[in-house]
Amino acid sequence: MVSPSASVLPFRTVTIIGVGLIGGSLGLALRRRQLARRVVGVGRRQARLDRAVALGAIDAGTLSVASGVRDAELVVLATPVGAMVELAREAAQSVARGTLLTDVGSTKALLARELDALSAHGFRYVGSHPMAGSERQGVEEAQAGLFEGAVCFVTPTPHTEPRALAAVEELWQAVGARVRVLDPAKHDRLLAMASHLPHLVAAALVNAITPEALACVGPGFRDTTRVASGDPLLWADLCLQNRERLLDALGALEAQLRTLRRILDDGAHADLRAWLQSAKAVRDSHLHP
Amino acid sequence: MVSPSASVLPFRTVTIIGVGLIGGSLGLALRRRQLARRVVGVGRRQARLDRAVALGAIDAGTLSVASGVRDAELVVLATPVGAMVELAREAAQSVARGTLLTDVGSTKALLARELDALSAHGFRYVGSHPMAGSERQGVEEAQAGLFEGAVCFVTPTPHTEPRALAAVEELWQAVGARVRVLDPAKHDRLLAMASHLPHLVAAALVNAITPEALACVGPGFRDTTRVASGDPLLWADLCLQNRERLLDALGALEAQLRTLRRILDDGAHADLRAWLQSAKAVRDSHLHP
Numbered sequence: 001m002v003s004p005s006a007s008v009l010p011f012r013t014v015t016i017i018g019v020g021l022i023g024g025s026l027g028l029a030l031r032r033r034q035l036a037r038r039v040v041g042v043g044r045r046q047a048r049l050d051r052a053v054a055l056g057a058i059d060a061g062t063l064s065v066a067s068g069v070r071d072a073e074l075v076v077l078a079t080p081v082g083a084m085v086e087l088a089r090e091a092a093q094s095v096a097r098g099t100l101l102t103d104v105g106s107t108k109a110l111l112a113r114e115l116d117a118l119s120a121h122g123f124r125y126v127g128s129h130p131m132a133g134s135e136r137q138g139v140e141e142a143q144a145g146l147f148e149g150a151v152c153f154v155t156p157t158p159h160t161e162p163r164a165l166a167a168v169e170e171l172w173q174a175v176g177a178r179v180r181v182l183d184p185a186k187h188d189r190l191l192a193m194a195s196h197l198p199h200l201v202a203a204a205l206v207n208a209i210t211p212e213a214l215a216c217v218g219p220g221f222r223d224t225t226r227v228a229s230g231d232p233l234l235w236a237d238l239c240l241q242n243r244e245r246l247l248d249a250l251g252a253l254e255a256q257l258r259t260l261r262r263i264l265d266d267g268a269h270a271d272l273r274a275w276l277q278s279a280k281a282v283r284d285s286h287l288h289p
Numbered sequence: 290m291v292s293p294s295a296s297v298l299p300f301r302t303v304t305i306i307g308v309g310l311i312g313g314s315l316g317l318a319l320r321r322r323q324l325a326r327r328v329v330g331v332g333r334r335q336a337r338l339d340r341a342v343a344l345g346a347i348d349a350g351t352l353s354v355a356s357g358v359r360d361a362e363l364v365v366l367a368t369p370v371g372a373m374v375e376l377a378r379e380a381a382q383s384v385a386r387g388t389l390l391t392d393v394g395s396t397k398a399l400l401a402r403e404l405d406a407l408s409a410h411g412f413r414y415v416g417s418h419p420m421a422g423s424e425r426q427g428v429e430e431a432q433a434g435l436f437e438g439a440v441c442f443v444t445p446t447p448h449t450e451p452r453a454l455a456a457v458e459e460l461w462q463a464v465g466a467r468v469r470v471l472d473p474a475k476h477d478r479l480l481a482m483a484s485h486l487p488h489l490v491a492a493a494l495v496n497a498i499t500p501e502a503l504a505c506v507g508p509g510f511r512d513t514t515r516v517a518s519g520d521p522l523l524w525a526d527l528c529l530q531n532r533e534r535l536l537d538a539l540g541a542l543e544a545q546l547r548t549l550r551r552i553l554d555d556g557a558h559a560d561l562r563a564w565l566q567s568a569k570a571v572r573d574s575h576l577h578p
Binding site: 082131132134150151153187189190191192193194195197198199200201202203204205206207208209210212213214215216217218219220221222223224225226227228229230232233235236237239240243246247249250252253254255256257260261264265267269272273274275276277278279280282283284286287 | 505510519568573
């Protein structure tokens with residue numbers, strides 16, 4: 001935490017690269033709360049940028065990374081993670097020395113490695129991962145309150161400048177998030193199990209079901225597979241960026257499914273009940289606090 | 290459908306064995322809509338039955354199956370499925386010849402086999418499976434509107450009397466459910482994939498996660514595992530009653546996870562994106578109609 005006297009808020013120009021659900025919601029939150037004097041959006045289609053302006057998510061939009069970031073005090077990468085490194089390198093050519101850089105990607109280790117290296121080009125990078133969003137996409141779904149009460153991981157490295165870290169923490173706190181500081185590699189290991197694996201399991205359940213059985217689903221299947229309606233590009237990007245940790249998490253799940261198969265083969269009622277009870281106890285104690 | 294002139298509604302006495310979330314909601318719905326002149330609850334604890342009376346779910350409660358079912362025109366089994374056959378046999382000793390019997394169990398083939406056989410003792414059995422409820426339990430969670438808009442499978446066999454089938458269809462339609470008639474064995478095959486497997490996968494995800502990763506979960510994990518907070522006894526019962534179909538469904542999921550592991554091992558972005566896109570397309574077309 002920075003002391004109030006050291007506050008960077010409000011930011012002068014904040015440039016958001018990728019004005020979709022997350023980028024758009026951040027823009028809305030910054031503008032509604034007057035946390036930035038000006039919010040610029042960078043995108044690949046002018047019509048979408050115009051829509052973001054009309055919705056109040058940004059003050060202005062541009063297709064040019066160079067002109068979009070030129071006056072930025074803070075640049076936020078809010079594209080699928082697979083596109084972030086290249087965009088950051090492009091942006092680094094045009095920013096003033098000392099410009100803050102963060103991102104909202106769901107993996108952090110690779111970005112920390114690649115984007116820390118841009119400090120030679122003027123960026124001061126600090127990774128962020130707000131645990132917000134939904135299976136829906138696009139600036140039309142953006143909400144100024146999206147980050148309120150959400151956890152936001154902020155992931156400094158040994159190279160991170162303390163004042164840059166403080167500024168990025170302040171950004172997320174100002175839009176309502178609860179900041180948790182975490183090492184990038186540890187973040188990726190924990191999120192593989194907490195987020196990336198459940199996403200892939202949801203997709204596996206949908207890919208396994210027959211059309212006839214799909215016509216018989218109820219609220220259970222609907223909720224269990226909700227995240228499988230998320231953006232395939234975004235999730236393919238981040239799952240591959242985190243694939244080693246994800247393979248470990250998948251191994252832990254496969255071990256549970258082997259246990260389950262053995263219990264079902266044996267018809268062991270007490271074992272199945274204990275296995276289900278264990279899951280219920282863990283889930284209830286953490287998610288129904 | 291029976292014609293209006295042949296309607297069995299309102300029922301005289303309906304006896305619900307097991308006054309929890311589902312049994313209690315059915316009682317509330319029957320009483321609020323005046324679909325039964327009297328609703329009797331049978332339970333194992335007087336205090337809970339008194340609570341069900343206080344909440345308006347039943348007119349009266351008793352610990353005795355024999356006295357509870359004596360005047361019933363319709364008996365509804367709403368306990369965990371593992372207890373149903375024994376309770377139905379006990380009830381069969383005390384009912385009038387021709388008494389309707391249904392249940393709300395999530396598996397149907399075994400019940401159809403066992404409960405059809407009670408026709409010699411006076412019951413006319415037709416299986417039901419309302420796709421309603423939640424991970425919560427107990428009559429305190431009961432709602433008169435629980436079945437409104439829900440699908441209710443009704444599962445006749447070659448032995449089912451047509452008028453009994455029509456009466457049970459009428460029951461569920463009267464509390465707002467959309468009735469789908471399905472063969473019991475086919476029901477169990479489809480529900481293994483649509484309901485029982487997702488439940489076990491949710492439990493497997495929770496059992497696989499470390500406490501440290503559990504502290505990092507967001508809405509995705511929360512929704513994907515919601516059903517793992519359900520009643521372990523109830524789910525152990527029904528999963529074992531349906532274990533052969535469930536093992537088939539588990540095999541289909543394991544095949545998807547093997548595909549996933551191969552894609553992750555290869556780091557094949559296009560393949561992962563296509564696999565995720567397939568799941569998204571299937572889910573969106575059926576669950577976001």
